[in-house]
């Protein structure tokens with residue numbers, strides 16, 4: 220379904236005229252099946268968000284390729300409405316001048332849905348993410364972090380994508396709100412059957428929601444493991460991450 224072949228990415232370092240580059244991703248390959256929740260975990264700076272941007276097709280790899288349903292994600296048509304994303308920074312993810320209704324309606328309009336259909340879809344989505352209809356006319360500054368992230372999730376789900384990329388989507392939320400949003404993501408996955416790519420530095424959150432986790436270190440895949448086999452990880456780095464949860 221989502222297939223990544225030997226992607227490499229580097230960025231220029233030391234200013235515009237510097238020839239120096241830092242390699243961030245070193246030949247990463249993996250696959251993610253329809254309906255699967257794959258966690259991508261690693262320490263800060265390991266390249267998780269860079270990999271996420273390549274999966275979304277918003278940045279191109281220097282080498283290698285990302286295919287979704289057999290087509291390259293570089294082709295916007297191949298991914299429009301089929302892959303969506305929720306980021307950590309929910310406050311800047313929503314246009315501050317938009318009401319909740321307008322924010323959720325935006326991707327539906329892009330898909331050509333008419334106003335009447337969009338209205339009933341927004342009602343359903345608000346209900347599914349646990350927000351009552353009075354939220355329709357609120358603006359981002361009137362929402363708590365958890366409420367704003369629910370709006371971002373409603374918008375990401377609105378086009379019924381095959382995949383949602385969640386980049387540190389619960390990391391800024393308080394413990395209990397984080398758990399509520401993870402529960403929400405689980406229930407939406409049951410309703411819509413979509414897959415998640417769950418990028419996080421938090422192995423505990425990944426263990427809660429993912430079927431499988433891929434651990435990356437310095438831009439390389441260190442180990443990939445089914446959640447049920449987490450305690451049997453082999454590499455010292457994976458064992459260290461595991462120890463951090465147990466401790």
Ligand SMILES: Nc1ncnc2c1ncn2[C@@H]1O[C@H](COP(=O)(O)OP(=O)(O)OP(=O)(O)O)[C@@H](O)[C@H]1O
Nearest residue numbers: 230231243261262263264265266267268269270420
């Ligand atoms: N646009 C960019 N230009 C230059 N360097 C970049 C760019 N994006 C990322 N990097 C560098 O690539 C490396 C990996 O960054 P990335 O954000 O992918 O890591 P991460 O694992 O998501 O980290 P975090 O958990 O802190 O968000 C870092 O050293 C970062 O400084």
